[in-house]
Amino acid sequence: MIELIYFSKAGNSKKAYQLIQPRRGEPWQIVDGDELIGELQQMQGLWKLRCQGDIPEGMCKDLAMLIESQQFNQLPEEIKTHWPGKVLEVIVINDAEYLVICQPKTDLERFVKVFAAYVPHLLKDEWAILFKIYDAEMSEDFEVTVQRGKA
Structure with missing residues (x-):
């Protein structure tokens, strides 16, 4: 909601x-x-x-x-644009939770580290946001909670 x-x-x-x-x-x-x-x-x-x-x-x-004007309308495209070879899809669950589905053959552990370090710089909302990051087969996943400006 x-x-x-x-x-x-x-x-x-x-x-x-x-x-x-x-x-x-x-x-x-x-x-x-x-x-x-x-x-x-x-x-x-x-x-x-x-x-x-x-x-x-x-x-x-x-x-x-x-x-x-809300960020949940722009953030999925910003993420896909920033990582075009790594991110297949970004799905908004609500304004504090997103699913990120990676491209096939993406090294998920490595991507999660880079994603977690950089995505706070894309955020405009003040609250913590949960990203559930999945591989292309949805068989492996990681959860990353980040907040604007806090890597």
Whole structure:
């Protein structure tokens, strides 16, 4: 599950909304207090809003921008770009956990050492992130927990 907080500045008042994505790929739930007021989902590059309550004008665009700016949307591609010959796929479980699947014939132990030393420099989030690193056959794995700037 991923949770974000959106602060609305409608008029002179400020209000906080929760954005909750129970599982990757599912719509984002827009919650006001304890009331579900809508769902937001990206389909074919466009954001679709289903309202179940009052949502201020322009909020859909702001919510989409907030979601798109989060590191869990960019980090998988950054990792694959940094290690193109070693990383086959990066899968986001949530904003604090990722699966990294290596290319065939990658020396996994060696890669894990290099990955653990460098990946903290790619992180923007403040919290610890768990990377579960697998070989291409998913038969061998390592877990690495890192935090921004802390190798």
